[in-house]
Amino acid sequence: MRFIWEDFLKIAKEELGSRVVETWFKAVSITRWDSKEKVIYLQAPNVFVCNWLEKNYRSVFQTHLGRLLNVVDPKVIFLPTSSKKNEESPESNELQVSVVEKKTPEAKIFRPAHVIPYNNGQKTHLIGSKLSERSGYLNKKYVFETFVVGPSNSLAYAAACAVAQKPGDLYNPLFFYGGSGLGKTHLLHAIGNTIQAQNKKAVILYQTADRFVSEFINAIRFDKIERFQKKYQQVDVLLIDDIQFISNKDTTQEAFFHIFNSLYDARKQIVFSSDTFPQNINGIAERLRSRLASGMIADIHQPCIEVKTAILKRKAEVSGEILSDEVAHFLASHVTSNIRELEGALIRVIAFAHLTKEPISLALVQKVFFNDETPVEKQGIDFKAVIRAVAKHFPYSLDELRAENRNKEIALVRQLTMYIMKKHTNKSLREIGAYLGNRNHTTVKHAISKIEQHILEDAKLQRQLSTIEKEFER
Ligand code: ADP
Ligand code: MG
Numbered sequence: 001m002r003f004i005w006e007d008f009l010k011i012a013k014e015e016l017g018s019r020v021v022e023t024w025f026k027a028v029s030i031t032r033w034d035s036k037e038k039v040i041y042l043q044a045p046n047v048f049v050c051n052w053l054e055k056n057y058r059s060v061f062q063t064h065l066g067r068l069l070n071v072v073d074p075k076v077i078f079l080p081t082s083s084k085k086n087e088e089s090p091e092s093n094e095l096q097v098s099v100v101e102k103k104t105p106e107a108k109i110f111r112p113a114h115v116i117p118y119n120n121g122q123k124t125h126l127i128g129s130k131l132s133e134r135s136g137y138l139n140k141k142y143v144f145e146t147f148v149v150g151p152s153n154s155l156a157y158a159a160a161c162a163v164a165q166k167p168g169d170l171y172n173p174l175f176f177y178g179g180s181g182l183g184k185t186h187l188l189h190a191i192g193n194t195i196q197a198q199n200k201k202a203v204i205l206y207q208t209a210d211r212f213v214s215e216f217i218n219a220i221r222f223d224k225i226e227r228f229q230k231k232y233q234q235v236d237v238l239l240i241d242d243i244q245f246i247s248n249k250d251t252t253q254e255a256f257f258h259i260f261n262s263l264y265d266a267r268k269q270i271v272f273s274s275d276t277f278p279q280n281i282n283g284i285a286e287r288l289r290s291r292l293a294s295g296m297i298a299d300i301h302q303p304c305i306e307v308k309t310a311i312l313k314r315k316a317e318v319s320g321e322i323l324s325d326e327v328a329h330f331l332a333s334h335v336t337s338n339i340r341e342l343e344g345a346l347i348r349v350i351a352f353a354h355l356t357k358e359p360i361s362l363a364l365v366q367k368v369f370f371n372d373e374t375p376v377e378k379q380g381i382d383f384k385a386v387i388r389a390v391a392k393h394f395p396y397s398l399d400e401l402r403a404e405n406r407n408k409e410i411a412l413v414r415q416l417t418m419y420i421m422k423k424h425t426n427k428s429l430r431e432i433g434a435y436l437g438n439r440n441h442t443t444v445k446h447a448i449s450k451i452e453q454h455i456l457e458d459a460k461l462q463r464q465l466s467t468i469e470k471e472f473e474r
Helices: 002-016 018-025 047-069 090-101 105-109 154-165 184-198 209-221 225-233 250-265 286-292 305-318 325-334 339-356 362-371 373-380 383-393 398-402 408-424 429-435 441-457 459-473
Strands: 029-034 039-044 075-080 114-118 122-126 174-178 204-208 237-241 269-274 296-300
Touching (some): 002 018, 002 029, 002 047, 018 441, 039 047, 047 075, 047 459, 154 174, 174 184, 184 204, 184 269, 204 209, 209 237, 209 250, 225 250, 250 269, 250 286, 305 325, 325 362, 383 398, 383 408, 383 459, 398 408, 408 429, 429 441, 441 459
Parallel strands (some): 039 075, 174 269, 174 296, 204 237
Antiparallel strands (some): 029 039, 114 122
8 A cells, every 4th residue: 555655646746746745645644445345545634634635636536546546436535633533623723734834845945954974874965854865865766777878868878977987077067958857867866876886985965956045045044154155165076956946046046156166176076957958047147057058068858769668668677577568668659758757657557567466468558548547638638728728717818828918817827827737738847838928947837836835725726727627528
């Protein structure tokens, strides 16, 4: 069950975003699965959370847990943790929820930076206190050996290997760019892991740019700026993921610029990843942009079907499974968007095979896929379908959504449209932004997280969204 629950959280994160999952779903657990009656019993911390889940997310649990357990529309029952069940009053519920909300990653960002011992006694710098790959750890899972190389990523791979062999020597900085889920983070960690294996003393810091921003703000708030700078200046290898998130943060950029210069002058290796070419990152100071682009730039494209097939086989192998060519090819040709989603599909297939104790055959995969509405549904929904559905509920035309208009209501509908497009089509943030008036992908990202937040607080918006989504079922 734990296996299934973890898979469910991954899928939910893809679908609803991590904020929703962190806020609401992380506190839930499966207590029982009654396969005869097809009832899934879930436990949540209190009545309020149960009601909220029931009202807003029941269908998500039903669809995806149902899919993982291979039943159509199971019954889902949310139960509050028994010891508290009878004590709940509306006030105490509210209190509980604020505790749950404090668990979101955003709440954890504003903690002082600190240094803690890393695995084998080596000192590695950590930022914040969340123990995940995103907070400074190198993820041991991401190594060169598990990275499948093909025409779409061979340049990036070769550059990464070269840098891992001779950090600070050959390509500095190294800059990867490419769409989401295509292996940028994997390569960053692989570089770090290789260098660490060769030199146990090397101080390697992996950090996402948005966490860098938060850490910087935190350093200012707590008057720890010197410590912050010193920490970054001490690293031997700096791996900064998704550097585009530093855009429009002028003061942070300034601080980063100085860190960059001092590391660069000391011939320390710096590696960046981004979803776009440096010249196309908006809201970034010219002098920083020219630094980002000053070394080697390697792009990663969508993989071809052969590479996707090879990746699937490799991933299955790591999980102790063997995929036939036929099965791998079927999956590779049905999941078109990116490698992360390819992995998600494989996880579902493996979970299904374990559960039914059947071998992974083409028939089994087809069963999983054609019982599985989402990918098929997703492929059937394009931008126009979203615009049509939105236009049925709001009096705005596509031209109005595309225009520069800052009218509050149009802006909200535009943001909602972006959210729906991300959730129901396979398009990237960039494509969505381009379609809705040539807007930047960071604008789209911002819009999506705003709507995610709104939905949590605004029952009316939640209802409007589900009415629009019902259009897609027709
Ligand atoms: P990005 O950072 O570009 O969004 P990630 O590096 O997080 O993408 O990759 C998403 C998933 O796909 C990861 O689990 C990663 O291991 C896997 N992946 C991506 N590219 C490859 C590849 N060429 N070979 C094997 N796995 C890959
Ligand atoms: Mg990434």
